Amino acid sequence: MHQEFGHPKIVVLTGAGISKESGIDTFRDADGLWSRVNLEEVATIEAWHRDPAKVLDFHNAGRAFFAGRNITPNAAHRALARLEHEWPAEVLVVTQNIDLLHEGGGSKNVLHMHGQAGKLRCMACETIADSDAELSVTTACAACGVVGQTRPHVVWFGEMPLHMDAIMAALDSCGLFISIGTSGAVYPAAGFVQHVRRKRRAHTVELNMERSDGYQTFHDGIYGPATEVVPAFVDDLLRGRTSHA
Numbered sequence: 182m183h184q185e186f187g188h189p190k191i192v193v194l195t196g197a198g199i200s201k202e203s204g205i206d207t208f209r210d211a212d213g214l215w216s217r218v219n220l221e222e223v224a225t226i227e228a229w230h231r232d233p234a235k236v237l238d239f240h241n242a243g244r245a246f247f248a249g250r251n252i253t254p255n256a257a258h259r260a261l262a263r264l265e266h267e268w269p270a271e272v273l274v275v276t277q278n279i280d281l282l283h284e285g286g287g288s289k290n291v292l293h294m295h296g297q298a299g300k301l302r303c304m305a306c307e308t309i310a311d312s313d314a315e316l317s318v319t320t321a322c323a324a325c326g327v328v329g330q331t332r333p334h335v336v337w338f339g340e341m342p343l344h345m346d347a348i349m350a351a352l353d354s355c356g357l358f359i360s361i362g363t364s365g366a367v368y369p370a371a372g373f374v375q376h377v378r379r380k381r382r383a384h385t386v387e388l389n390m391e392r393s394d395g396y397q398t399f400h401d402g403i404y405g406p407a408t409e410v411v412p413a414f415v416d417d418l419l420r421g422r423t424s425h426a
């Protein structure tokens with residue numbers, strides 16, 4: 182996409198905080214998922230090799246949680262969709278979230294760097310399938326028939342995030358980098374702000390409930406619930422009331 186004069190390309194990095202007010206817990210807040218579950222046992226590639234049944238049980242529990250609730254996009258997701266549609270240059274959302282609330286809110290240009298719900302992947306043949314099926318160690322891959330190698334299409338600790346080439350290319354050409362609802366604890370996402378500052382001197386802003394681990398690296402910080410601060414920030418950007426340079 183081209184860059185309109187005065188309107189830089191935008192990359193928006195999102196994390197669990199943007200979906201909190203839709204009813205999905207974050208990971209590292211006091212009531213976050215990792216305060217209840219040991220991530221080493223359910224969200225690492227080593228855990229999959231050691232005890233796949235436990236990893237799949239965790240996946241099945243998450244799946245049941247989502248299925249049992251009416252989880253819908255909130256005002257922050259919708260505001261980012263509006264930004265994509267009304268901003269004259271490209272807006273890319275790079276999300277660490279596996280939920281589909283950006284798409285539900287109307288965003289079209291979204292990359293899920295940690296995978297996404299509703300997809301399964303076979304470790305034997307690498308086929309990715311649209312499926313929300315419950316998994317067990319006896320599940321057979323629909324494509325190759327191998328048993329016990331079908332897993333959720335999510336990135337566990339110890340694995341390479343997805344779409345990194347496209348993400349790095351977008352970071353290298355953006356003029357505004359916005360980080361929303363992420364603690365800055367997990368790399369490589371946590372390093373994007375340093376990357377854009379080093380490479381391009383892009384303007385960088387974080388919108389979060391509280392200061393993230395790397396807040397000093399951002400030019401600006403706006404703190405509060407995503408459903409309040411994101412729509413207001415998008416409004417200001419679209420009306421030219423905020424600096425993006």
Ligand code: APR
Nearest residue numbers: 196197198201207208209277362363364389390391406407
């Ligand atoms: N509005 C804005 N920010 C919020 C809100 C809210 N309503 N509620 C919480 N936050 C902020 C918290 O203050 C915190 O800084 O969201 C951030 C969430 O941080 P984490 O729980 O660490 O989530 P995230 O940064 O997305 O985690 C990154 O870690 O375990 C993994 O793979 C998982 O993708 C995830 C990755």
